[in-house]
Amino acid sequence: MKKWDLEISSKTFWWKWNLKEVWRYRDLLLLLVMRDYKASFRQTILGPIWFFIQPIFTTIVYTFVFNRVAKLGTDNQPPALFYLSGVILWNYFSTSLTSTSNAFIQNASIFGKVYFPRLIIPVSIVLSNLMKFSVQLAFFICMLIYYTNFTMYTANMSWHIVLVPLLVLNMALLGLGAGMIISSFTTKYRDLAYLVTFGVQLLMYATPVVYPLSMVKGKLLSIILLNPMTGIVEGFRYGFLGTGSFEWGMLAYSFSFAAVMLVIAISLFNRVEKSFMDTV
Amino acid sequence: MEGRVVLKAENISKMYRLGLVNSRSLSADLNRWLHLVRGKEDPHLKIGEMNNRAVKGNSDYVWALKDIDFEVNAGDTMAIIGRNGAGKSTLLKLLSRVTQPTTGSIGVHGRIASLLEVGTGFHPELTGRDNIYLNGAILGMRKSEIKQKLDQIIDFSGVERYIDTPVKRYSSGMYVRLAFAVAAHLESEILIIDEVLAVGDMEFQKKCLGKMDEVAKGQGRTVLFVSHNMAAVKSLCEKGIVIENGQKVFQGPIGEAVKHYMSKGSESALRRQFDFVKNDHFSLTEIAIYNDPIGQEELLLDKHKIQISTSFEVLSSEVSHIAYHVYNESGDPIFSMGTMDIALQMGTNTITCEIPPYFFQSGTYYLSLYVISKSQKAILIEKDVMSFLVTDGDRQMGAFMGREPGDIRPQFNWFSA
Numbered sequence: 001m002k003k004w005d006l007e008i009s010s011k012t013f014w015w016k017w018n019l020k021e022v023w024r025y026r027d028l029l030l031l032l033v034m035r036d037y038k039a040s041f042r043q044t045i046l047g048p049i050w051f052f053i054q055p056i057f058t059t060i061v062y063t064f065v066f067n068r069v070a071k072l073g074t075d076n077q078p079p080a081l082f083y084l085s086g087v088i089l090w091n092y093f094s095t096s097l098t099s100t101s102n103a104f105i106q107n108a109s110i111f112g113k114v115y116f117p118r119l120i121i122p123v124s125i126v127l128s129n130l131m132k133f134s135v136q137l138a139f140f141i142c143m144l145i146y147y148t149n150f151t152m153y154t155a156n157m158s159w160h161i162v163l164v165p166l167l168v169l170n171m172a173l174l175g176l177g178a179g180m181i182i183s184s185f186t187t188k189y190r191d192l193a194y195l196v197t198f199g200v201q202l203l204m205y206a207t208p209v210v211y212p213l214s215m216v217k218g219k220l221l222s223i224i225l226l227n228p229m230t231g232i233v234e235g236f237r238y239g240f241l242g243t244g245s246f247e248w249g250m251l252a253y254s255f256s257f258a259a260v261m262l263v264i265a266i267s268l269f270n271r272v273e274k275s276f277m278d279t280v
Numbered sequence: 281m282e283g284r285v286v287l288k289a290e291n292i293s294k295m296y297r298l299g300l301v302n303s304r305s306l307s308a309d310l311n312r313w314l315h316l317v318r319g320k321e322d323p324h325l326k327i328g329e330m331n332n333r334a335v336k337g338n339s340d341y342v343w344a345l346k347d348i349d350f351e352v353n354a355g356d357t358m359a360i361i362g363r364n365g366a367g368k369s370t371l372l373k374l375l376s377r378v379t380q381p382t383t384g385s386i387g388v389h390g391r392i393a394s395l396l397e398v399g400t401g402f403h404p405e406l407t408g409r410d411n412i413y414l415n416g417a418i419l420g421m422r423k424s425e426i427k428q429k430l431d432q433i434i435d436f437s438g439v440e441r442y443i444d445t446p447v448k449r450y451s452s453g454m455y456v457r458l459a460f461a462v463a464a465h466l467e468s469e470i471l472i473i474d475e476v477l478a479v480g481d482m483e484f485q486k487k488c489l490g491k492m493d494e495v496a497k498g499q500g501r502t503v504l505f506v507s508h509n510m511a512a513v514k515s516l517c518e519k520g521i522v523i524e525n526g527q528k529v530f531q532g533p534i535g536e537a538v539k540h541y542m543s544k545g546s547e548s549a550l551r552r553q554f555d556f557v558k559n560d561h562f563s564l565t566e567i568a569i570y571n572d573p574i575g576q577e578e579l580l581l582d583k584h585k586i587q588i589s590t591s592f593e594v595l596s597s598e599v600s601h602i603a604y605h606v607y608n609e610s611g612d613p614i615f616s617m618g619t620m621d622i623a624l625q626m627g628t629n630t631i632t633c634e635i636p637p638y639f640f641q642s643g644t645y646y647l648s649l650y651v652i653s654k655s656q657k658a659i660l661i662e663k664d665v666m667s668f669l670v671t672d673g674d675r676q677m678g679a680f681m682g683r684e685p686g687d688i689r690p691q692f693n694w695f696s697a
Contacts, residue, residue, distance in 0.1 A: 004387035004388055004389060006387070006388040007386070007388070008375075008386040008388070009380075010380060010382055028417035028418060034410075035403055038405070109400075112373075113378065113396045114376065277378055
């Protein structure tokens with residue numbers, strides 16, 4: 001048997017990831033991210049300002065509902081900073097997850113006409129959202145500077161702030177992995193897609209976004225600690241605001257969780273991408 | 281390089297499931313999965329049926345392609361021809377890796393690029409320039425490669441003035457021009473092209489075909505081309521594969537392949553005997569359609585006269601005359617024809633209608649038979665009693681390859697003052 005440059009076969013090997021090919025298409029990845037950025041603010045007047053408006057309003061509403069009405073504590077932090085940090089982190093995770101989980105269905109028309117490594121699409125979604133997240137993070141930092149300079153508040157930043165890029169990466173991988181697993185299942189049976197939309201909303205309450213982890217006690221605490229996002233949100237606040245908790249164990253847990261999930265996700269995705277056009 | 285096998289398909293088949301995806305398909309999936317886990321053969325693979333959409337099947341599973349084998353050498357231009365639903369598109373999808381074969385394998389040497397559609401991934405909000413980059417990257421080009429060819433692409437498309445306008449503002453013609461321009465500048469050793477010819481105006485079509493000819497002959501690349509347009513196929517390709525009901529029925533030089541395809545389609549259709557079109561007044565025995573002069577009998581060429589000859593028995597004195605309604609491919613009526621000038625006798629009659637050369641455009645036409653009584657009522661109607669395919673004769677390369685508009689193409693007299 002001669003060696004072919006490319007062999008199209010009826011057999012699928014879940015361990016064949018073909019990352020080399022993904023690398024060859026890196027320009028496409030870049031262009032897709034650019035497309036998302038350029039296309040999202042065409043024909044808007046405020047343009048990228050929309051990136052801020054949504055977290056600002058969410059923060060205001062959370063402050064009112066969870067802080068003023070429900071009297072939930074914020075670890076002695078200004079509610080604006082406390083909620084804003086949670087909101088931007090959670091937004092990044094949840095939009096990455098939900099849009100990745102639609103990757104196959106949304107792009108069926110392109111996938112049906114031309115081949116490129118399908119993995120490019122979920123990765124481009126997560127990267128596009130990362131760009132949005134960075135802008136929001138910059139906004140958060142501006143708020144932090146404002147609070148430290150113009151109010152009585154003193155930020156308690158710790159050196160753990162250098163770990164923030166790692167936390168963001170971890171979060172990106174979590175969203176990517178979970179989204180890809182769901183997208184692999186929804187090509188044929190759409191049931192999961194319905195679950196995702198409200199499942200993500202519910203999951204937020206199992207993450208210390210609108211309350212500090214320090215308020216949670218007993219059995220509930222161990223459940224919330226199982227959530228890999230818990231360590232990320234807490235670690236982020238610890239770095240910037242100096243509250244919450246930071247443990248290497250939690251970080252290690254989140255990372256291994258993401259890594260295992262990603263391996264499962266890519267293997268599943270690889271299996272499904274070959275024939276999903278027949279069932280989508 | 282010349283003569284080396286660059287693409288080899290072995291035994292490839294593709295099975296599709298018909299019907300809806302629901303809880304029943306879930307149980308079928310579980311069943312299949314259980315068989316696979318226990319290391320047994322997929323039970324559903326056995327019950328697949330042949331791909332023939334006209335025949336009602338018993339199984340939910342159908343073989344869109346079955347055991348296709350072929351080889352393509354470097355520098356070959358190969359046409360894949362077959363009727364609608366024969367499995368051409370499925371084969372293209374397998375070759376371009378959009379979906380996976382159910383059995384078999386395909387080996388490829390060199391880069392393979394496929395154009396099943398132009399403008400895949402165009403984003404309406406982005407400008408023409410941005411879309412060139414995006415579309416090029418989707419088709420597998422590197423950014424540097426696109427940058428290098430950008431001027432050529434814009435030039436070829438002829439929409440330079442609008443290149444920094446979002447493509448949603450483009451006319452459909454401009455859109456297609458830009459899309460084809462990107463595709464035309466793809467550089468791969470093997471190029472797979474679906475019928476993208478049916479786009480754009482005449483001038484642009486000519487340009488596209490010229491470009492494809494250049495790619496195939498000038499640059500010596502390997503091209504696989506799928507089309508219904510026999511004139512284009514003949515002038516572009518050297519070899520052909522004929523697919524019928526998901527199976528390869530012929531492979532060889534293009535002339536013979538086209539002949540094979542034409543004959544397969546119309547052999548029975550060009551002369552058809554009837555015993556079911558009858559009532560108390562009338563009984564149809566045969567309809568024959570042929571060129572005059574009779575050339576290649578299996579082909580109806582537009583450049584010759586076409587004769588439609590009808591044989592029937594008149595069983596009662598009620599019958600006055602017969603008429604045909606002629607429909608085009610999309611089922612629109614074009615005209616009706618019939619004559620009262622010929623007095624029919626009781627018993628056997630054969631009447632022939634002669635259609636002048638260059639009357640019909642190339643295409644498929646359907647006849648419905650009407651038997652009219654003396655009181656001007658239709659006493660027998662047989663819809664779609666016969667169909668025939670008119671083909672255009674050979675045309676020079678570089679001439680207009682697309683189909684002219686409309687169903688008929690009468691030759692009128694022209695004068696200059």
